[in-house]
Amino acid sequence: MTRAFTPYILILPSFLLAAAIVLWPVEEIVSLATHDVNRFGMLRDFVGLANFRSLLADPDFWTSLWRTLIWTAGVVLGTLIVSMPIALILNEDFYGRGLARILIMLPWAVSLAMTAVVWRWALNGESGMLNSALRDLGLMDHNIQWLAQASTAFPMQILIGVLVSIPFTVTIFLGGLSSVPDDLYDAAAIEGAGRWDQFRLITFPLLRPFINIAFVLNTIYVFNSFPIIWATTQGGPANSTDILVTYLYKLGFRVGRLGDAAAVSLIMFAILLAFTILYVRLAMREEAAA
Amino acid sequence: MLRLGDRAETRRRRKHFHGSETMKALKKALLVAGACLLSASAAEAGTVRVTIAEYSKGTGPYFEDAAKAFEAANPGTKIQIEVVPWDNLQQKLTTDIAAGANADLSIIGTRWLLDYVSQGVVAPLDSYVTPDFKARFIPTFLTPSIMNGHVYGLPIAASARAMYYNNDIFKKAGYDSAPATWADFKTAAEKIKATGGGVFPFGMQGKEIETDVYFYYAMWSYGGDIVKDGKSGLDSQAAIEAAKLYKSFIDGGLTEPGVTSYNREDVQNLFKQGKVATVITAPFLSGQIKKEAPNLNYAVAPIPAGPTGDQGTYGVTDSIVLFANSKVKDEAWKFLDFLFTTDQRTKFDKVEGFLPVNAEEAKNPIFADDRDLKVFASLLPKARFAPVIPGWEDIAQTTTNALQKIYLGQGQIEPTLKEAAAKIDETLSKK
Numbered sequence: 001m002t003r004a005f006t007p008y009i010l011i012l013p014s015f016l017l018a019a020a021i022v023l024w025p026v027e028e029i030v031s032l033a034t035h036d037v038n039r040f041g042m043l044r045d046f047v048g049l050a051n052f053r054s055l056l057a058d059p060d061f062w063t064s065l066w067r068t069l070i071w072t073a074g075v076v077l078g079t080l081i082v083s084m085p086i087a088l089i090l091n092e093d094f095y096g097r098g099l100a101r102i103l104i105m106l107p108w109a110v111s112l113a114m115t116a117v118v119w120r121w122a123l124n125g126e127s128g129m130l131n132s133a134l135r136d137l138g139l140m141d142h143n144i145q146w147l148a149q150a151s152t153a154f155p156m157q158i159l160i161g162v163l164v165s166i167p168f169t170v171t172i173f174l175g176g177l178s179s180v181p182d183d184l185y186d187a188a189a190i191e192g193a194g195r196w197d198q199f200r201l202i203t204f205p206l207l208r209p210f211i212n213i214a215f216v217l218n219t220i221y222v223f224n225s226f227p228i229i230w231a232t233t234q235g236g237p238a239n240s241t242d243i244l245v246t247y248l249y250k251l252g253f254r255v256g257r258l259g260d261a262a263a264v265s266l267i268m269f270a271i272l273l274a275f276t277i278l279y280v281r282l283a284m285r286e287e288a289a290a
Numbered sequence: 291m292l293r294l295g296d297r298a299e300t301r302r303r304r305k306h307f308h309g310s311e312t313m314k315a316l317k318k319a320l321l322v323a324g325a326c327l328l329s330a331s332a333a334e335a336g337t338v339r340v341t342i343a344e345y346s347k348g349t350g351p352y353f354e355d356a357a358k359a360f361e362a363a364n365p366g367t368k369i370q371i372e373v374v375p376w377d378n379l380q381q382k383l384t385t386d387i388a389a390g391a392n393a394d395l396s397i398i399g400t401r402w403l404l405d406y407v408s409q410g411v412v413a414p415l416d417s418y419v420t421p422d423f424k425a426r427f428i429p430t431f432l433t434p435s436i437m438n439g440h441v442y443g444l445p446i447a448a449s450a451r452a453m454y455y456n457n458d459i460f461k462k463a464g465y466d467s468a469p470a471t472w473a474d475f476k477t478a479a480e481k482i483k484a485t486g487g488g489v490f491p492f493g494m495q496g497k498e499i500e501t502d503v504y505f506y507y508a509m510w511s512y513g514g515d516i517v518k519d520g521k522s523g524l525d526s527q528a529a530i531e532a533a534k535l536y537k538s539f540i541d542g543g544l545t546e547p548g549v550t551s552y553n554r555e556d557v558q559n560l561f562k563q564g565k566v567a568t569v570i571t572a573p574f575l576s577g578q579i580k581k582e583a584p585n586l587n588y589a590v591a592p593i594p595a596g597p598t599g600d601q602g603t604y605g606v607t608d609s610i611v612l613f614a615n616s617k618v619k620d621e622a623w624k625f626l627d628f629l630f631t632t633d634q635r636t637k638f639d640k641v642e643g644f645l646p647v648n649a650e651e652a653k654n655p656i657f658a659d660d661r662d663l664k665v666f667a668s669l670l671p672k673a674r675f676a677p678v679i680p681g682w683e684d685i686a687q688t689t690t691n692a693l694q695k696i697y698l699g700q701g702q703i704e705p706t707l708k709e710a711a712a713k714i715d716e717t718l719s720k721k
């Protein structure tokens with residue numbers, strides 16, 4: 001009897017802490033989402049799912065949702081693809097490696113909002129650094145207004161997203177690479193495996209858990225990432241670069257529809273939760289099979 | 291509409307919902323900590339907390355000085371100033387009010403005031419406002435803060451809009467003064483474009499705050515209204531003509547390219563750099579030019595008139611309001627009284643480059659003899675203020691989105707404006 005209770009008593013403090021910082025806000029948001037709420041957060045009548053219905057009827061919600069998926073997939077996959085060779089190079093022993101590692105990590109020390117503001121200046125059509133650099137290199141003869149339309153603004157935003165996610169991802173990969181024992185490579189070399197085979201058959205399989213972690217964590221960060229898009233275009237022009245977070249912010253704090261905004265954040269929470277559970281399940285099944 | 295008497299009812303419902311006082315206290319503590327660490331210290335008796343929007347680097351220091359001067363004259367009352375960037379003001383107030391942790395006084399955009407009044411968040415000032423006090427103001431600026439016959443706020447900042455033009459560029463194209471009508475302006479713009487030199491004749495804003503207002507300048511010149519008889523004026527003939535005009539400027543290469551990537555500051559910067567020949571904006575640009583581009587040869591003129599001679603400028607005030615839940619209303623009022631003395635107003639408007647709201651202050655040569663401010667002041671009789679309607683920000687966003695589609699060529703003018711007008715009508719009909 002005591003034995004059965006002990007574990008629960010032991011996890012009770014951390015459960016209470018988790019409840020206070022996770023479950024309680026969720027409960028608050030649920031109550032906002034299911035009530036008629038004025039712009040100052042005062043609850044009026046219970047309206048059930050009406051806020052969700054008005055949301056689902058809004059075409060901007062659907063385009064933002066779709067764009068969020070493109071944004072997340074673009075940034076996360078782009079980051080993983082770019083970070084892998086960087087991590088492999090930084091794992092080699094070469095002169096100045098320490099400096100190279102610091103240079104790759106430095107952007108991490110700058111706040112995301114600041115980076116985004118700098119990029120906003122760099123992308124300015126008339127006085128931006130990017131245009132003048134491209135012109136000086138002779139790559140083009142007229143200025144491109146990068147942020148004037150979604151067709152150029154959104155790819156640039158994804159690019160910025162990739163750049164700022166690299167340091168974190170490279171760090172994870174470097175940690176993974178340092179755990180691969182060197183004698184595996186020595187043995188493989190003796191057996192006649194080339195560098196590509198070594199990567200394909202040794203490095204990549206052993207890095208799998210680290211790639212998994214980088215994938216899940218990046219997805220969660222990027223899906224919710226606000227500063228890059230907000231600082232460069234505020235989701236404009238005409239909502240054409242909105243993702244769910246920027247859409248939510250406008251809905252809540254510009255238009256003052258806090259109930260709808262709470263509904264959006266619940267939907268985002270549900271998507272991320274479902275994604276995480278699904279992914280952890282798959283990863284665990286794979287590990288069990290391996 | 292929620293009247294003041296209903297507030298007890300609201301409070302009861304909130305309390306009912308949150309279950310217990312502990313929960314409420316916890317919620318308050320957490321929300322306040324999240325919203326702003328500064329406001330965490332609970333208001334003690336005799337402390338007046340004031341939320342201030344940061345208009346410029348000078349705003350905070352001015353109010354700190356004013357608070358010190360006031361405290362020296364009124365021992366026992368403490369003034370606590372919280373400076374918030376203008377862009378975050380709406381968000382901070384929303385969170386603070388929701389948590390019941392708002393200050394006693396706050397600056398708000400007068401265009402938001404109706405929402406605050408209808409929710410019973412702000413207190414009427416009628417019992418404090420004596421006829422003498424009222425007489426201090428230029429009536430044009432006090433009127434927008436009066437609703438249903440009650441004074442709900444005092445105009446802390448006032449501004450209007452006019453066209454800044456670059457004398458050198460216009461002279462090169464053969465003009466000694468600014469064109470008086472949009473038709474003349476367009477001819478002048480063609481000539482400026484022909485003189486070359488990479489200068490864009492019309493600096494047009496197409497992004498972020500007041501993109502809608504930038505369009506209203508032309509719409510008003512064509513005789514249009516933002517809201518008429520409770521309906522949006524965005525599908526009126528005037529709006530369509532104005533949109534066609536702006537679109538012809540864009541398509542003719544008479545604006546800077548990619549207008550949808552330029553917000554107000556960006557266009558002002560282009561003007562300071564001499565890259566655009568004109569920009570329509572507020573008096574504070576004069577101060578910025580004085581500091582950042584002192585050699586720029588510019589002048590200020592009224593916004594061009596439309597074919598029928600109609601002409602519009604946008605008059606804007608921000609109000610300072612007293613919250614209904616303040617426990618130090620009398621002390622707060624004393625501070626307001628102090629802020630609106632001629633002396634204090636002169637200091638503040640000099641720092642910020644705003645228009646005088648105080649009749650006595652307007653006679654001061656600093657304002658009365660200023661070359662640029664004179665033009666702004668002369669436009670005031672024709673100034674249009676934001677209409678008193680709920681959901682102003684919602685409407686601004688719908689309008690901006692429609693305009694951006696038109697500017698980008700992603701939407702035909704008439705159907706895009708009609709669709710936006712229908713959406714605005716829906717917003718207007720709610721509550």
